[in-house]
Amino acid sequence: MIETVAGATLERPLITFALFAFNQEKYISEAVEGAFSQTYERLEIILSDDCSSDRTFEIMQEMAAEYKGPHRVLVRRNTFNLGTALHAQSAFSQSSGALLVVAAGDDISAPERVEVMFQAWAKAGFPEGVIHSGRKVFRDGLVLDVIPAIRTPYTGRELEGYAKSFWLPAAAPTCAYTRGVFERFPPLMGGSIIEDVPLLFRAALIGKYISIDSALVRQRLHEDNRGTRYIISRPGRWNYFMLSKIIAFRNMQSDLNERNADIDERTARRIEVNILSVIKSSSKLLLPEFRRIGLMSKTVIMFKMLASPSVARTVRYRLEYALSFFGFGIHIALKSYVRGFIGGFSGGKSAIREKDS
Structure with missing residues (x-):
């Protein structure tokens, strides 16, 4: 038993x-x-x-x-x-x-x-x-x-x-x-x-x-997905997402401290450095909520995201974050197109455009 x-x-x-x-x-x-x-x-x-x-x-x-x-x-x-x-x-x-x-x-x-x-x-x-x-x-x-x-x-x-x-x-x-x-x-x-x-x-x-x-x-996928619509034109919503990341990674730091006796000290130290890097980079991406955000400010923030490995490990995911600034439609449409293109180029399966039964 x-x-x-x-x-x-x-x-x-x-x-x-x-x-x-x-x-x-x-x-x-x-x-x-x-x-x-x-x-x-x-x-x-x-x-x-x-x-x-x-x-x-x-x-x-x-x-x-x-x-x-x-x-x-x-x-x-x-x-x-x-x-x-x-x-x-x-x-x-x-x-x-x-x-x-x-x-x-x-x-x-x-x-x-x-x-x-x-x-x-x-x-x-x-x-x-x-x-x-x-x-x-x-x-x-x-x-x-x-x-x-x-x-x-x-x-x-x-x-x-x-x-x-x-x-x-x-x-x-x-x-x-x-x-x-x-x-x-x-x-x-x-x-x-x-x-x-x-x-x-x-x-x-x-x-x-x-x-x-x-x-x-x-x-x-739809325009009201809980994880979407975090865009520069809605800074309050974007900041909620960034603050959520800060809280989530702070939670991870606390959990790591709770269990660090169970894992290699060097590994724990490297994980904490990466966690703190995400918290720091997320705090830098908080937006002003009471003034208009101009094109120059948007561009600067996008390049910050593209340049920061702490936002996402790969350039592809960093690009997806940056595209999300322009709204859900272009973000998902381009992602699906790129997936299909890569799949066709590599001989793999492209996006399936058939009725979902």
Whole structure:
């Protein structure tokens, strides 16, 4: 008999599917249907709303009331908007599963998502850490790309990667976290919309990454994505993003200090230097909110981003950040074009322009 978690054995444990939403009434029905369709049998579903101002929470309640399936369903709402990091923390505090499978209110999970993730976790021996998968990116009913699980030059050696500034070894919408990622650390710091960066770092500190190439999540792109529209013409929103980065990386610094006895001192020192570099560069990108930002100021900030490895490891990602200053449309359109061009040039698969079924 394997050790018990939440009253079930790890041979077939209770798993939590946590669906996080905020002002996503246009998409939440499909996201909830994806949760309800899961084939894994010992499943609790938490539908969690971060104090939406639209009908997101009401739709969740209505769908939960009509649900007749085998899963346990909890609908909850924060009394005020917490931001993504504390939202994840608060939902976890009400969960019972050995694994927390996360989902966004505008994405759609494949019915087999939890089952496939559990099988991969079981095959690896139930380690602490994170399980992540591939994803299918779509917009307006068209599939733009099918992306396998992220691989970096440091896959399997994630802490070494963090010492080299590889900050995101997995795609946030595809992840599932073991309980230790939350329980072995203090609560996530509030005020940030970035939860994946500190959670993935915690997974590297205490366990391992398990990757699944299958596209288990359909990731929707639209102009209201939580991680988009951070542009110079909306400096308040951009500053919220920059402050969220500062908080997220400060959280990482604190977590590193919490666990530094468990890792090589030289590696810990290099990781902290990189963390502090991101905090410093992010603070330099805060914008004035009470005066017009001229073309010269925009250009200076864009070049700061392009020149700073602490903003992103590769020039490609730095360019994507810089393009985001001009709005979501040109950013995504150019990124998709470049992906397609590179795929065609290399003989690989270009963006898929077919109906998403």
